[in-house]
Amino acid sequence: MSRAFEDWVDVEGLSPEERGRLERVHELLLAAGPPAELPAGLERPPAQVIAFPGWRRRPWAAVLAAAALLVAASFTAGYVAGDREGGGTAVVRTAALEDSRGGRALASLRVGERYASGNWPIELTVRGLPPLTDVRAYYLLLVWRDGKPAGVCGAFRVQGSETNLHFDVPYAIDDSTRWVVTRVDPGERYPGDVVMKTV
């Protein structure tokens, strides 16, 4: 295959200056090579700030084999809210939470289709929350309505840079549902201090 510029481009009427300019781009394209193809699942803009690489890459069979990840299995079919690619339960809602005090904490939350039992599976991935040194302290994920807690999704602690959590909750969840994470220190009253809130 010819790499000569005039074999590739209609050069009629090009000034020498313009031809030189285009020829330089031609050479750059040849040198640059093709752009990388995005892997499936990363072609679309993220629906949440933190993606869920564990779900995305884990083969379906492996998910089924991992009893401890039964909740996660319900999500694997959908990367973006409402997807039903490949069968299984769809993700019906995603949300991002950020540090309510201007810090670096971030979280992504996904809600799966409601089970027949009436519970909704939630996966929460948290980054940047400080580990709690007091063993009696904990974080709470709460459904938040009208400036106050409307239901506890679960209590948790964090370790390392990222913590992945699963909860089943009975509350009705729709597009308007918002969540917060609070920190409850020993002696502090429920629901504790809000440290993260839905973006």
Add this chain to the structure above:
Amino acid sequence: MAFALETPRIASVCSDAELIQRTGAGDRTAFEKLYKRYARPVFGLALRRLGDRGRAEDALQETFVSIWRSARTYSPERGPGAPWLYGVARNAIVDRSRARHEPAAEAPDEPSLDAGPDERAEGAWLQWRIHRALEALPEREREVIALAYWSDLSQSEVAARLGIPLGTVKTRTRAALAHLAEALEGEI
């Protein structure tokens, strides 16, 4: 899609700087637009530097977490958006490399018989800019460029593949090169 986007529609041509600033203000639509523009250049850069698709995928996600998190610190007075995004991506890739206690596959300070660190850094930056510029081309021009340059097809074969005259292929190639030259102003 259940996730409600409450932000206004963004005009089709928005500068990177504007999108970064909007992202810094919590505009998810702007963030998604940035992702569309830069996901492939970031992934390509990560793939070359890390040499592993899984780690490159992680680096891609890390990059956009960092962009979301730090966009509010971006100041257009200190420079355009593309170099800032490149810096964020490079840092995320280096962090991903360090996280595994392994050197990057293409560490910039390693000796090479082919090119020095400066040349390779410049090459990586140019490649980034070119791939970014490609994302902004009209679809029919991008399609011709991809087939003509990276599919080992002759221009006649490209014409046959697309079902258009050879002259149209060459005209579109010229138009695409002109658009790219405009986007790469200052680099060529």
